[in-house]
Amino acid sequence: MSTTATDLVGDLRAALGDDLLVTDPDLVGGYVRDQSRLTEHGTPLAVVAPRSTDDVAAALRWAHAHAVPVVTRGAGSGLVGGANAVDGGLVLTLHRMDRIVEVDVAGARAVVQPGVITGDLRAAVAAHGLFYPPDPGSVAFCSIGGNVATNAGGMCCVKYGVTGDYVLALEAVLPDGRVVHTGRLPVKGVAGYDLTSLLVGSEGTLAVVTEVTLRLLPAPTTPGTLVASFTGLTAAGAFVAEVAAAGITPSMLELMDSTTVTAVNAMAGMGLDEGVVLVLAQCDGPGATADLAVLEKAAERHGAVDVAVSSDAEEAAMLLEARRIALTALERVAADTGRQWLLDDVAVPRERMVELVAAIERIAADHDLTIGVFGHAGDGNLHPTLLYTDETVALAAFDAITAAALAMGGTVTGEHGVGRLKRVWLGRELDPVADELHTGVKRVFDPTGILNPGVVR
Numbered sequence: 001m002s003t004t005a006t007d008l009v010g011d012l013r014a015a016l017g018d019d020l021l022v023t024d025p026d027l028v029g030g031y032v033r034d035q036s037r038l039t040e041h042g043t044p045l046a047v048v049a050p051r052s053t054d055d056v057a058a059a060l061r062w063a064h065a066h067a068v069p070v071v072t073r074g075a076g077s078g079l080v081g082g083a084n085a086v087d088g089g090l091v092l093t094l095h096r097m098d099r100i101v102e103v104d105v106a107g108a109r110a111v112v113q114p115g116v117i118t119g120d121l122r123a124a125v126a127a128h129g130l131f132y133p134p135d136p137g138s139v140a141f142c143s144i145g146g147n148v149a150t151n152a153g154g155m156c157c158v159k160y161g162v163t164g165d166y167v168l169a170l171e172a173v174l175p176d177g178r179v180v181h182t183g184r185l186p187v188k189g190v191a192g193y194d195l196t197s198l199l200v201g202s203e204g205t206l207a208v209v210t211e212v213t214l215r216l217l218p219a220p221t222t223p224g225t226l227v228a229s230f231t232g233l234t235a236a237g238a239f240v241a242e243v244a245a246a247g248i249t250p251s252m253l254e255l256m257d258s259t260t261v262t263a264v265n266a267m268a269g270m271g272l273d274e275g276v277v278l279v280l281a282q283c284d285g286p287g288a289t290a291d292l293a294v295l296e297k298a299a300e301r302h303g304a305v306d307v308a309v310s311s312d313a314e315e316a317a318m319l320l321e322a323r324r325i326a327l328t329a330l331e332r333v334a335a336d337t338g339r340q341w342l343l344d345d346v347a348v349p350r351e352r353m354v355e356l357v358a359a360i361e362r363i364a365a366d367h368d369l370t371i372g373v374f375g376h377a378g379d380g381n382l383h384p385t386l387l388y389t390d391e392t393v394a395l396a397a398f399d400a401i402t403a404a405a406l407a408m409g410g411t412v413t414g415e416h417g418v419g420r421l422k423r424v425w426l427g428r429e430l431d432p433v434a435d436e437l438h439t440g441v442k443r444v445f446d447p448t449g450i451l452n453p454g455v456v457r
């Protein structure tokens, strides 16, 4: 560490106290990057692990005064490099702020600190007969703060929406240490600009979220599950498009191609049918049985080779688990075969799913690459996962997929965010005026640009 860096750390220690700082290089190493691939990270000056909003404010005041960049970190499960450290900066890890402050059963709300693990919150509110819907595949290890900052989606978005649909109010700390409260408790409220929505999905570039008030729902009925297998992605995509057009809203509509299914079986011995594309659907609520019957017919019409409907909760849990481990299973295939992996995250209007899957298959053939395709088909949101040995080829295919989704009226990221990985692509998606407004918003919140430099903008 240079003298200047040593002086700075000494100064930081004096300002925050020893307890909040991690400077041992071995420990710091665990905080330098998220789970993305092909994104850069630097060597931070120190890791700061606050216990309270006051601690966050003190750290930011110090960083602001010394013009030191700050990367906020939740659980580090991000897939776009949004929590990657920058050289000479601070990593502000919020894992110690992990308290469920309140579950207000009568008001159907929860107040939580950002470091709460999403699955823990879901379990805690379920004990009161309540439901916090957002369920990213990483639900067991990602944090609410990270979910808010990325506006995380998940498997039930097709019916229940994304994280932002459940955020009523936020407490956040601005880069100069000022604390701001946004939003309100009623489910309705339109006073002023919607600063809450602006902070949701801002990927740690505008403020550090220190408390979140979430809207909860009554627990839904146990869903029924349908599994349909198709010989190819095109038929599966056509089925998904028809579900969207049929006016049925399943509570889950997920897809795994045959590469992914084989990987999941190899990793977890789940005994799923191989050589086929699987579509998993769930329906809950009063019309669930009738809806599943309509889906069953639609799957058969689209040439499903097998369709099974079940109300068995254990079987449903197994299928959901199979879908949740899709990325990990493909990672393992890559590792076992001496390849690397790169995950994309694109979304198109649901009626264009068939075009998207056809484009992915064409791009895989053109680049002679294995691409495992899985994702939240009901949202038009897929995660083509490239298994590769040649980085240049992989990046060309990745760009081709992202460009194809954009050309179909889609978006360059359905749920993982822009981070460092999709920065160039955000510029291609925004029109020039929207781009200018992005720059202006960033300047208002973070005039000296210390929050998460290199992410989004």
Ligand SMILES: Cc1cc2nc3c(=O)[nH]c(=O)nc-3n(C[C@H](O)[C@H](O)[C@H](O)COP(=O)(O)OP(=O)(O)OC[C@H]3O[C@@H](n4cnc5c(N)ncnc54)[C@H](O)[C@@H]3O)c2cc1C
Pocket (backbone or CB within 6 Å): 034, 035, 071, 072, 073, 074, 075, 076, 077, 078, 079, 081, 082, 083, 094, 114, 135, 136, 137, 138, 141, 142, 143, 144, 145, 146, 147, 148, 149, 150, 151, 152, 153, 154, 155, 203, 204, 205, 207, 208, 209, 210, 324, 327, 328, 415, 416, 452, 455
């Ligand atoms: C196996 C696997 C499956 C996944 N499945 C899904 C999925 O289905 N849907 C989905 O949307 N994502 C998914 N993800 C991606 C990831 O889990 C989400 O992006 C998640 O929201 C990140 O949360 P985190 O706590 O790990 O945040 P981090 O990775 O630590 O940070 C993510 C971003 O949020 C910022 N941030 C974190 N906390 C705060 C805060 N308190 N204030 C301000 N900024 C903050 C960071 O600076 C960074 O830009 C998956 C990841 C994995 C590894």
